[in-house]
Amino acid sequence: MRPLFVPFFIPHLGCPHRCVFCDQEKVAGARGVLPTPAELLSRIEEYRAGAPGRSLEVAFYGGTFTALPPADQEALLAPLQPLLECGLLASVRLSTRPDAVDAGRARFLRERGVATVELGVQSMDPEVLLFSGRGHGVAEVELAVAALKEAGIAVGIQLMPGLPGDTRERSFATLRAALALRPSFLRIYPTLVIEGTELAERYRCGAYTPLALPDAVTLCKEMLVAATCAGIPVIRMGLQPTAELERPGTLLAGPYHPAFGQLVASEICFDVMCALLDGVPAGSRVSFGAPSGRVSDLVGQKRGNLARLGAQHGVDASVHEDAALDPELISLKWQGGVRYARRPDLHPQH
Numbered sequence: 001m002r003p004l005f006v007p008f009f010i011p012h013l014g015c016p017h018r019c020v021f022c023d024q025e026k027v028a029g030a031r032g033v034l035p036t037p038a039e040l041l042s043r044i045e046e047y048r049a050g051a052p053g054r055s056l057e058v059a060f061y062g063g064t065f066t067a068l069p070p071a072d073q074e075a076l077l078a079p080l081q082p083l084l085e086c087g088l089l090a091s092v093r094l095s096t097r098p099d100a101v102d103a104g105r106a107r108f109l110r111e112r113g114v115a116t117v118e119l120g121v122q123s124m125d126p127e128v129l130l131f132s133g134r135g136h137g138v139a140e141v142e143l144a145v146a147a148l149k150e151a152g153i154a155v156g157i158q159l160m161p162g163l164p165g166d167t168r169e170r171s172f173a174t175l176r177a178a179l180a181l182r183p184s185f186l187r188i189y190p191t192l193v194i195e196g197t198e199l200a201e202r203y204r205c206g207a208y209t210p211l212a213l214p215d216a217v218t219l220c221k222e223m224l225v226a227a228t229c230a231g232i233p234v235i236r237m238g239l240q241p242t243a244e245l246e247r248p249g250t251l252l253a254g255p256y257h258p259a260f261g262q263l264v265a266s267e268i269c270f271d272v273m274c275a276l277l278d279g280v281p282a283g284s285r286v287s288f289g290a291p292s293g294r295v296s297d298l299v300g301q302k303r304g305n306l307a308r309l310g311a312q313h314g315v316d317a318s319v320h321e322d323a324a325l326d327p328e329l330i331s332l333k334w335q336g337g338v339r340y341a342r343r344p345d346l347h348p349q350h
C-alpha cells in the first residue's frame with residue numbers, strides 16, 4: 001500500500017519571484033507560513049491516529065523548498081529525523097524549482113531522509129520558459145535531475161501544457177525531453193488563468209489564450225499514453241479541486257474541471273471502445289465489461305461516451321462491471337462473441 005501523504009503547504013516560500021501563472025495561495029487555499037516543529041509533529045500524529053498501521057510520508061508543497069534559508073530547511077526537516085529513525089515516518093518528499101537544486105543541496109536532502117523531490121519543470125522549451133517568467137532554462141532542469149539522482153533521490157517532474165508560447169508540438173517536445181530524463185513519475189497540470197497573476201492581465205488584454213477544455217483533455221490523453229508507453233507513470237492530471245480554487249472570482253479562464261483526470265481516462269476508454277467496435281454492425285446491442293471500479297471511466301461524464309458510441313457507431317451500448325476482468329483490460333460482448341483490448345494508459349511499467 002502506498003504511504004499516506006501528510007501535506008504541508010508552504011506557498012511561495014523560497015520562490016525568487018512569482019512566475020506569471022502562479023498563485024499557490026489561491027490554488028492550495030493556504031497561507032505562506034512555515035509550520036513550527038510542534039505543528040509538524042501534531043499533524044503527523046493526527047494522520048497516524050487516523051490511519052493506524054499505514055506508513056506516512058511528509059510532503060512539503062507549494063514553494064521552493066531548497067531556496068529557503070538553510071536554517072529554515074533544517075528547522076523543517078530536523079523534527080522529522082527521530083520519526084524517520086524509528087520508522088513512524090517512511091519518508092519525506094518536497095517540491096522545488098530546478099535552478100534551486102545542486103549537488104550539495106541534493107546531498108543535504110538525502111541525509112535528512114528526503115526520498116523524493118518534485119521539480120516544477122513546466123516546459124522544456126526555452127521560449128515558453130522565458131514567456132512564463134520562470135527565470136531559468138532547460139540546462140538547469142537537466143542539472144537538477146542529475147544531481148538528485150546522483151544523491152539517490154527519486155525525481156518527479158511537473159509539466160504545464162498551455163503556457164504562454166506553448167503549442168501542441170512544443171508540449172510533445174517537452175514531454176519527450178522530460179521522458180528522456182527518466183523521472184520516477186510525472187504530474188501534468190494544464191495551465192489555468194488565476195486572478196491576480198500576470199497571466200490574468202495578459203488574458204484580459206488578449207495577449208494570452210488558454211487551452212480550451214476539450215483540447216486540453218485530448219492533449220493530456222496523448223501525453224498520458226506516450227508517458228505510459230515509455231514506462232513513466234503520470235500520477236496526477238489537472239489541479240486538485242480546492243474550495244479556494246473553486247471560489248467565484250479565483251479562476252478567470254482555462255481548462256479547469258474538478259475531475260480532469262477522469263475526463264482524460266474516459267477519453268482513453270472511448271478510443272478503446274471505438275477500436276473494439278471495429279466490424280460490429282450498426283444496430284447491434286453491445287455491452288462493455290469494465291474491471292472493478294472502472295465503470296465510470298467507460299460510461300463517461302453524464303453518460304457521454306455511451307451517447308457518442310450510439311451517434312458514431314449506431315450501437316446500443318451499455319457497460320457492466322466484470323470483477324474477474326484483468327484491471328488493464330476492457331471487454332466487449334456482442335452477438336458475434338467477446339473481444340478484449342488493453343487500456344494504453346495502464347500498461348505495466350518497465
Ligand code: SF4
Nearest residue numbers: 015018019022062063
Ligand atoms: S511556479 Fe514554483 S517557483 Fe514559480 S512562483 Fe509558483 S511555486 Fe514559486
